[in-house]
Amino acid sequence: MVARLLASAGELFLERGYDRTTTNHVAEHAGVSVGSLYQFFPDKAALLTALQAEWGRKLHTALDAALTGEAEQLPLEQLIDRVLAVHVMLNQNPPGLLGFLYTTPGAADQQHSPTAITLHERIARLVEARGVPMSAARRAVVTQLLGHIVSALYYVGGANGPTNGTLVRETKQALLAYLRTIEAPPRSRTGFEPVA
Structure with missing residues (x-):
């Protein structure tokens, strides 16, 4: 699930831009609930940090x-x-x-x-x-x-x-x-x- 969330975040950051992408967008794109996303990433910045790492x-x-x-x-x-x-x-x-x-x-x-x-x-x-x-x-x-x-x-x-x-x-x-x-x-x- 983490890999799917990160892949979705990367696609959306490129497509929509970082500022216009929300955790709701990422969760929806990955096909999971936003609550599931928050189990691994407390916010959008954490997604970016994990992707950069x-x-x-x-x-x-x-x-x-x-x-x-x-x-x-x-x-x-x-x-x-x-x-x-x-x-x-x-x-x-x-x-x-x-x-x-x-x-x-x-x-x-x-x-x-x-x-x-x-x-x-x-x-x-x-x-x-x-x-x-x-x-x-x-x-x-x-x-x-x-x-x-x-x-x-x-x-x-x-x-x-x-x-x-x-x-x-x-x-x-x-x-x-x-x-x-x-x-x-x-x-x-x-x-x-x-x-x-």
Whole structure:
């Protein structure tokens, strides 16, 4: 029943919008009483939080599968292709749900959705695994910036951004350009040194 309720909530959030969806709508769509819904979810926000947690796990699992073993040491272009392919794949079933969950904040005190936080955590691990020397403070900033560049898939393209081939290509180019400056060797001959 929980899975049915979450699937119904996801469909309705996409179709009607979060603000215009009620727990009554979700219960009716799932074919259960609203009382049954309240046994598992005290309100609409709890449905959203549960959906974001579920899709955060899906994103984490899919990224781990795409980046297993030596994959973290692949050439940048191939590595970026794998990460973006995960977004394209997950955002197709159902179309746009990952994008919606990614761009919708969870609890009122959160700046980012739990789904976005999952991506940022995975990017932090990836940056660390690449072994590029940098301070912890810089790594935190780099991780946030990379997460925001990937977020362009959804913030620029909307819920279905990953289906926009032009946007995916431009996101890849932005990631490549930024990561190449980070992974480039020091340029001491010109007087420029990488920021620590």
